[in-house]
Amino acid sequence: MTSVRISDDALALACGADAVAAAFAAAGCTVERVSSWGMHWLEPLVEIGGMGFGPATPEDVATILSGRSAKAIGRIAEHPFIARQQRLTFARAGKTRPLSPEDYTASGGWAALERARSMAPTQVVAEVTRSGLRGRGGAGFPAGIKWQTVLSAAGSRKYVVCNADEGDSGTFADRMLMEGDPFQLIEGMAIAAHAVGAAQGYIYLRSEYPHAIRKLNAAIALAEAQIAPFRIEVRVGAGAYVCGEETSLLNSIEGKRGEVRAKPPLPALEGLFGCPTVVNNVLTLAAIPHILSEGGASRYDNLGIDRSRGTMPIQLAGNIRHGGLFETAFGITLNELVYEIGGGTASGRPVKAAQVGGPLGAYIHPRQFDQPFDYEAFAQADGLIGHGGVVVFDDTANMGALARFAFQFCAAESCGKCTPCRIGSVRGVELIDRIRGSAPVADPVTALPQMHNARKSAPSRAEDLTLLEDLCETMQYGSLCALGGFTPYPVRSALKHWPEDFA
Amino acid sequence: MTRAERIAEICAAHAALEGPLLPILHTVQAEFGCVDAEAEQVIAHELNFSRAEVHGVVSFYHDFLPEADPRPFIELCRAEACQARGVEALVAPAEAAAGDRVKLKAVYCLGLCSVGPAARVGETLHARLDASTLVKLVESA
Ligand SMILES: Cc1cc2nc3c(=O)[nH]c(=O)nc-3n(C[C@H](O)[C@H](O)[C@H](O)COP(=O)(O)O)c2cc1C
Numbered sequence: 001m002t003s004v005r006i007s008d009d010a011l012a013l014a015c016g017a018d019a020v021a022a023a024f025a026a027a028g029c030t031v032e033r034v035s036s037w038g039m040h041w042l043e044p045l046v047e048i049g050g051m052g053f054g055p056a057t058p059e060d061v062a063t064i065l066s067g068r069s070a071k072a073i074g075r076i077a078e079h080p081f082i083a084r085q086q087r088l089t090f091a092r093a094g095k096t097r098p099l100s101p102e103d104y105t106a107s108g109g110w111a112a113l114e115r116a117r118s119m120a121p122t123q124v125v126a127e128v129t130r131s132g133l134r135g136r137g138g139a140g141f142p143a144g145i146k147w148q149t150v151l152s153a154a155g156s157r158k159y160v161v162c163n164a165d166e167g168d169s170g171t172f173a174d175r176m177l178m179e180g181d182p183f184q185l186i187e188g189m190a191i192a193a194h195a196v197g198a199a200q201g202y203i204y205l206r207s208e209y210p211h212a213i214r215k216l217n218a219a220i221a222l223a224e225a226q227i228a229p230f231r232i233e234v235r236v237g238a239g240a241y242v243c244g245e246e247t248s249l250l251n252s253i254e255g256k257r258g259e260v261r262a263k264p265p266l267p268a269l270e271g272l273f274g275c276p277t278v279v280n281n282v283l284t285l286a287a288i289p290h291i292l293s294e295g296g297a298s299r300y301d302n303l304g305i306d307r308s309r310g311t312m313p314i315q316l317a318g319n320i321r322h323g324g325l326f327e328t329a330f331g332i333t334l335n336e337l338v339y340e341i342g343g344g345t346a347s348g349r350p351v352k353a354a355q356v357g358g359p360l361g362a363y364i365h366p367r368q369f370d371q372p373f374d375y376e377a378f379a380q381a382d383g384l385i386g387h388g389g390v391v392v393f394d395d396t397a398n399m400g401a402l403a404r405f406a407f408q409f410c411a412a413e414s415c416g417k418c419t420p421c422r423i424g425s426v427r428g429v430e431l432i433d434r435i436r437g438s439a440p441v442a443d444p445v446t447a448l449p450q451m452h453n454a455r456k457s458a459p460s461r462a463e464d465l466t467l468l469e470d471l472c473e474t475m476q477y478g479s480l481c482a483l484g485g486f487t488p489y490p491v492r493s494a495l496k497h498w499p500e501d502f503a
Numbered sequence: 504m505t506r507a508e509r510i511a512e513i514c515a516a517h518a519a520l521e522g523p524l525l526p527i528l529h530t531v532q533a534e535f536g537c538v539d540a541e542a543e544q545v546i547a548h549e550l551n552f553s554r555a556e557v558h559g560v561v562s563f564y565h566d567f568l569p570e571a572d573p574r575p576f577i578e579l580c581r582a583e584a585c586q587a588r589g590v591e592a593l594v595a596p597a598e599a600a601a602g603d604r605v606k607l608k609a610v611y612c613l614g615l616c617s618v619g620p621a622a623r624v625g626e627t628l629h630a631r632l633d634a635s636t637l638v639k640l641v642e643s644a
Pocket residue numbers: 134135136137138139140141163164165166167168241242243244245246247279280281282284285481482483
């Protein structure tokens with residue numbers, strides 16, 4: 001009987017994987033549901049004896065089985081998109097059944113936890129520090145230093161919290177990892193718990209990911225004995241983007257409004273319920289089992305450039321021909337990512353811009369695409385790599401409209417704690433509308449009767465642009481967290497490179 | 504059992520959790536389609552919070568609705584990556600098809616950013632939408 005492998009990842013399901021799987025089963029095949037390889041333009045991707053076919057529909061079943069399908073892509077592992085990657089965190093992608101403890105153990109699972117538990121906590125932390133691993137959630141803070149702070153903190157009650165709020169548009173690596181290899185995240189958390197002395201862990205998972213919630217809950221139940229006495233519980237978010245910010249996330253788990261807390265105190269010292277807490281992104285924690293395997297830390301450190309060590313699961317999204325998950329060592333350029341690997345736009349039109357690092361990331365012009373993918377290089381160019389999302393736009397995109405969207409998103413998602421963000425974002429939308437409008441209009445606020453001394457005439461375009469820069473500066477330096485503080489990045493970069501879109 | 508009794512029961516079932524409020528609100532929202540003023544009052548009483556505290560939390564999060572909406576729901580992603588793949592052009596035809604019968608809600612990212620435009624109906628996800636598939640989805644909702 002022919003054995004067929006098809007992913008049961010949410011993206012594959014959205015593209016119709018269940019119907020394809022049912023059609024193969026009806027044709028007498030054994031169907032195995034595995035994780036996704038991450039070649040999203042080919043989903044649903046069918047694998048038979050290592051050979052791939054995609055994107056498959058139920059109508060393709062007969063031709064695929066007869067070996068004459070035009071959708072054959074050859075051996076999947078040798079496909080250029082896969083062969084060019086260095087998959088450490090996603091080593092199992094496409095290969096194992098997500099909820100099979102046998103598959104996980106057979107592919108090296110739990111060895112790192114066993115090794116870590118034979119070591120002293122300080123040694124575990126030292127290996128994480130040596131690996132150079134930095135937080136994959138956005139800020140890029142060294143994981144080892146954070147763990148050391150929690151380990152050294154006084155107190156007997158400590159927590160490990162996994163940030164699985166993945167709200168950035170253009171990112172899906174956390175989702176793929178949780179749905180495709182949930183045990184690896186659980187193992188990473190258990191190692192973190194041993195390293196810092198925590199008994200309880202939480203995974204804060206956004207409500208937009210129902211499939212990931214179900215898989216993780218199932219995986220936690222299956223792994224209970226392995227990780228005991230450590231316990232993990234999934235907590236579901238409630239549709240607030242800002243709850244991805246770590247202190248807002250902690251408030252949310254505590255059952256409060258997801259307002260950002262002022263730092264200090266650091267969550268590492270006073271985090272969940274006031275106790276020392278490790279807060280790490282899914283990808284940070286999922287990188288841990290590799291690092292804690294024998295000699296893993298130095299292998300990890302050998303990859304990458306400068307202070308960006310190891311690999312980054314990059315997500316190619318938006319208007320791109322070959323979208324999907326591309327894990328590689330730091331240092332690759334956007335040119336390679338967008339053109340060589342991504343194949344340019346899906347629409348076939350010229351690339352206009354790429355937004356890197358989610359809604360708070362800068363819009364990058366193709367002439368800057370030679371910039372290496374690395375935390376410092378992006379920061380220097382007034383951008384951020386954030387969670388590693390790359391969203392490509394073709395020449396039909398209007399950058400003025402996208403700058404407006406950045407303010408609008410900030411206004412909708414602001415936690416409301418500080419004025420530059422809460423009010424500045426609303427004023428930003430109005431200001432961009434004025435700048436992009438055809439005729440100059442007076443500011444509705446200065447036009448109010450009680451504004452005695454304010455000027456009643458409409459400001460000129462030049463004056464409005466100065467005001468916009470002023471607003472961006474106020475938000476950048478006056479906001480408590482990066483939602484208000486980084487919204488100026490997409491706005492400014494759009495205005496700088498595409499002023500014609502603001503006419 | 505009255506509604507208030509049922510909500511009190513939900514609160515009791517979550518009593519052992521650290522920080523039980525969000526899980527309680529999710530359960531109430533799922534069961535009654537909203538967390539309204541009456542529900543807030545019962546929850547506040549059960550957890551020994553003020554009503555203002557509970558209302559502050561409920562109103563902060565997009566997932567909790569102050570009143571139930573009996574219409575079918577379609578959540579359409581309107582975030583950047585789906586914009587790059589043309590979702591904005593689908594909004595007008597989808598809204599026309601939805602009318603007052605279907606609630607078309609904007610959401611920001613479903614994690615399907617390489618195969619957008621994307622939408623979610625309950626737990627079912629839809630990708631690679633165009634005007635005609637989205638309109639069909641709305642009509643069959
Ligand atoms: C508005 C905002 C949203 C954020 N969203 C996320 C998120 O969805 N996932 C995440 O891991 N980090 C997010 N972060 C970063 C977290 O605050 C924090 O830096 C991270 O969870 C730390 O883990 P790491 O060191 O492993 O990256 C966000 C930050 C801000 C300001």
